Amino acid sequence: MTTAGPNELPLRVTGLRTLCEGIREVTLGLAGDGVLPSFAPGSHLAVGWADGERNSYSLTGPMVEPRHYSISVRHDRAGRGGSAWVHSLRVGDDVVASRPRSAFAPVADARHHVLVAGGIGVTPIVSHVRAAVMWQRSFEVVYVHRPGADAHAEDLRALARDRLTILRSGPELLAHMKARLFDVPLGAHLYVCGPEGLIEAVTSAALDAGWHRQRLHAEPFASAAAAGGAPFAARLGRSGALVPVGAETSLLEALLARGIAVPNLCRQGVCGECKLTVRGGGIDHRDTYLTDDERAAGDAMMPCVSRAVGDRVELEL
Amino acid sequence: MIYRNADIENYPFPFPRDQYRYSTNLEPTGRRNASAAGGWGDRRVDIDRRYRSELDERARILAADPSRSQCLPHMVPACWDAMLTLMRELAADYPATMRLDRISPDDNTFRWRNDLLGIDDTFTFGDPATLPTAPLDYICGQIQEDVVLLDQRAGQLWGDAGVVTFAANWSFGFDIGMSFLQIHGPVPRVHSEKVITRAHEFLMRLEPGQSFRRTNWSLTVDGKLDTATETYREWGRDRRTLAEGPLDEVGDRLFLRTEVQHLIRLPHSGAVMFLIRTYLLPFAAIATVDAWADRLYRVLEDLPHDMTEYKGLERTRGPALRWLATFGGVTP
Ligand code: FES
Numbered sequence: 001m002t003t004a005g006p007n008e009l010p011l012r013v014t015g016l017r018t019l020c021e022g023i024r025e026v027t028l029g030l031a032g033d034g035v036l037p038s039f040a041p042g043s044h045l046a047v048g049w050a051d052g053e054r055n056s057y058s059l060t061g062p063m064v065e066p067r068h069y070s071i072s073v074r075h076d077r078a079g080r081g082g083s084a085w086v087h088s089l090r091v092g093d094d095v096v097a098s099r100p101r102s103a104f105a106p107v108a109d110a111r112h113h114v115l116v117a118g119g120i121g122v123t124p125i126v127s128h129v130r131a132a133v134m135w136q137r138s139f140e141v142v143y144v145h146r147p148g149a150d151a152h153a154e155d156l157r158a159l160a161r162d163r164l165t166i167l168r169s170g171p172e173l174l175a176h177m178k179a180r181l182f183d184v185p186l187g188a189h190l191y192v193c194g195p196e197g198l199i200e201a202v203t204s205a206a207l208d209a210g211w212h213r214q215r216l217h218a219e220p221f222a223s224a225a226a227a228g229g230a231p232f233a234a235r236l237g238r239s240g241a242l243v244p245v246g247a248e249t250s251l252l253e254a255l256l257a258r259g260i261a262v263p264n265l266c267r268q269g270v271c272g273e274c275k276l277t278v279r280g281g282g283i284d285h286r287d288t289y290l291t292d293d294e295r296a297a298g299d300a301m302m303p304c305v306s307r308a309v310g311d312r313v314e315l316e317l
Numbered sequence: 318m319i320y321r322n323a324d325i326e327n328y329p330f331p332f333p334r335d336q337y338r339y340s341t342n343l344e345p346t347g348r349r350n351a352s353a354a355g356g357w358g359d360r361r362v363d364i365d366r367r368y369r370s371e372l373d374e375r376a377r378i379l380a381a382d383p384s385r386s387q388c389l390p391h392m393v394p395a396c397w398d399a400m401l402t403l404m405r406e407l408a409a410d411y412p413a414t415m416r417l418d419r420i421s422p423d424d425n426t427f428r429w430r431n432d433l434l435g436i437d438d439t440f441t442f443g444d445p446a447t448l449p450t451a452p453l454d455y456i457c458g459q460i461q462e463d464v465v466l467l468d469q470r471a472g473q474l475w476g477d478a479g480v481v482t483f484a485a486n487w488s489f490g491f492d493i494g495m496s497f498l499q500i501h502g503p504v505p506r507v508h509s510e511k512v513i514t515r516a517h518e519f520l521m522r523l524e525p526g527q528s529f530r531r532t533n534w535s536l537t538v539d540g541k542l543d544t545a546t547e548t549y550r551e552w553g554r555d556r557r558t559l560a561e562g563p564l565d566e567v568g569d570r571l572f573l574r575t576e577v578q579h580l581i582r583l584p585h586s587g588a589v590m591f592l593i594r595t596y597l598l599p600f601a602a603i604a605t606v607d608a609w610a611d612r613l614y615r616v617l618e619d620l621p622h623d624m625t626e627y628k629g630l631e632r633t634r635g636p637a638l639r640w641l642a643t644f645g646g647v648t649p
Pocket of ligand 1: 268272274304
C-alpha cells in the first residue's frame with residue numbers, strides 16, 4: 001500500500017469489468033462520501049502501485065463532478081509491474097492516485113476535431129468524444145484496433161454514431177487518413193493517441209498534407225509520470241551538515257523539514273523568494289526565475305523545484 | 318461612504334515593505350495574511366457587508382455598458398466551469414446561506430440556493446435554456462469579484478471571456494481576445510524585469526485544483542469602483558478637483574485601492590480563472606493605523622515616475638503625501 005501525498009486522492013475500487021481480452025476497466029470512487037474533482041478531456045490519473053511508483057492512466061468516464069473515475073488498463077506483460085498490479089485489484093481495495101491532470105486537452109477554438117485512436121490509445125479519445133458531444137463541437141473519430149481488442153468501441157458508437165470510423169489495420173488507417181487530411185476544414189485540429197509508430201505515421205501524413213504543427217497533438221499511451229528525480233544531498237557550507245533529499249521531495253522541503261528557514265512563496269520556481277547561493281555541484285535548473293546568464297554562472301538555484309545533477313550540491317547556508 | 322472597524326481589520330494592505338516594485342508576488346491561497354490591523358485572505362471568494370450595494374452597482378454598470386460582459390463562443394464551457402466552481406466555493410465557505418445540490422448523480426442537474434439574494438434555481442450543467450442568463454453573468458450577479466477567464470492554447474494564455482465592472486484604469490471591452498502578454502504590454506519595467514513573462518510561464522503550469530493569489534494597488538478618488546477607461550470622462554476630473562481642492566478633504570476623498578487577485582485553474586475546461594476583488598479604504602481610515610500611514614507615505618514618496626504615470630497617480634500623489642504629512646501623523 002502506498003500512502004496518499006498532500007495532493008493525492010484516496011480512492012477505492014468500486015467496480016471491475018473486462019472490456020476485452022487483456023483489458024480491464026477499473027472504477028474508482030472516494031473512500032468516503034462526496035464528489036470527485038471534475039477533469040478536462042484527455043486527463044489522466046497517476047496511480048500509485050508501489051512505493052514511489054506511479055503509472056498514468058487516462059480517464060474515460062463522466063467528467064463533471066463525477067461519483068467515480070474510470071480507467072481502462074491493458075495488461076502489459078513486458079511492463080514494470082503497474083498494469084499487472086491493476087489487474088490484480090479486487091473490489092474494495094484502496095488505491096492512491098494523483099488528482100486528474102491533462103496533457104492532451106482539446107483546443108477550445110478549433111473549428112473541427114479529428115480524433116485518432118490506436119488500440120488502448122482509445123482511452124483519452126473517449127473523453128474527448130464525450131466532451132465534444134456535450135459541448136456540441138464539430139468532430140470525427142477514427143479508431144483502429146485488432147479484431148477482438150475493441151475496448152470502448154460501444155461507448156464510441158453510442159456517443160459519436162456516424163462520426164465514428166472503425167478500421168482494422170495500420171495500412172487501412174493510413175489510407176483513410178490520407179484522404180481525410182486533405183478534406184477537413186481549415187482550422188481543424190488533429191489528436192492522435194496510440195503506439196509511437198502510429199503517431200509517427202499519422203503525424204507525418206498530416207505534415208505532408210500541409211498541416212501546421214500547431215494543429216497536431218499526440219499522446220503516446222505508455223506514459224508513466226515520474227515526480228521528483230534522483231535522490232541527492234545538500235551540504236550546508238557553514239555548518240557542514242549534510243541534508244538528504246529524497247526522490248519525491250524538493251530541496252526546499254528537505255531544508256524546511258530540517259528547520260532551516262528558507263523564505264518561499266510560490267514553490268513553483270517563479271517568484272524568486274527561495275533563491276539560494278550555490279558553492280559547488282551541478283544544478284538541474286527547473287525554475288523559470290533565473291536568467292540564462294544566472295544559470296550559466298551556476299552559483300544560484302531555486303530549491304523549490306531545482307535539483308542537483310550529481311549526488312551533491314554545496315549551499316551557502 | 319461610511320467606514321467601520323471591520324473594513325479596516327479585514328483590509329488587505331498591499332505593502333510588505335517601504336518600497337514598491339513590480340514583482341510576481343504570487344503566494345498559495347487559503348492561508349490568512351496577518352496585517353497591522355487584523356488580517357485577510359481566509360477565503361477565495363469574499364462576501365462582506367457591501368454585498369448588495371456592490372452587486373447593484375455591477376448591475377447598473379452592465380445595463381449601461383453590456384460590453385463589460387463578454388464570452389467568445391469557444392469559452393462557453395469555461396463559463397459553465399467557472400460558474401460551478403464558484404458555486405462550490407460559495408457553498409463550502411458560506412454553508413448557512415449558500416447551497417449546491419446535485420439532483421441526481423446520473424445527470425448534470427443541480428439545484429442552487431443563495432439565501433442572501435432569495436435565489437433557488439435548478440439548472441442542467443451546459444444547457445443554457447435552464448438558466449435565466451448566461452452562466453458567467455448569472456454567477457457574477459452573486460459575487461463581488463470581477464472575473465476574467467483565460468484560455469490556454471498554442472503555448473499562450475488568451476483573455477477570452479469575463480465580467481469586469483470594477484476595472485482600475487483599463488478596459489475589458491478593449492482587451493478581450495488579446496493574449497496575456499499583449500494585455501500587459503504597456504506595463505512599465507516589466508519587460509526588462511521579466512515579471513510578466515515569468516507570471517505567464519507560471520500560470521500556464523498551474524494544475525487543476527491549484528490556486529494562487531497576489532495583490533495589486535492604485536489610488537481612487539471618491540470611492541468609485543468603476544474606473545474603467547470607458548468612463549474616464551466621469552472619474553478623470555475627480556483627480557483634478559481633488560488636487561485643486563482643500564487639503565483637509567483628501568482624507569475622505571482619496572482611497573487606497575487594493576485588488577486581491579486569485580488565479581485558479583478550472584478543472585473541466587482547463588481555463589485559468591482570474592478573480593479580481595477590489596477593496597477601497599479612504600486615507601482617513603488608513604491613518605487610524607500608524608504603521609499603514611507611514612508605509613503608504615514611504616511607498617508613494619519612493620515611487621518612480623514611470624510607475625506613477627502608469628498607475629495614473631501624477632495628480633493624486635502630491636496631495637496624498639501632503640495629507641499624510643499634515644493630517645495623517647506621518648513624519649516625512
Ligand atoms: S518559492 Fe518561488 S521560486 Fe522558489
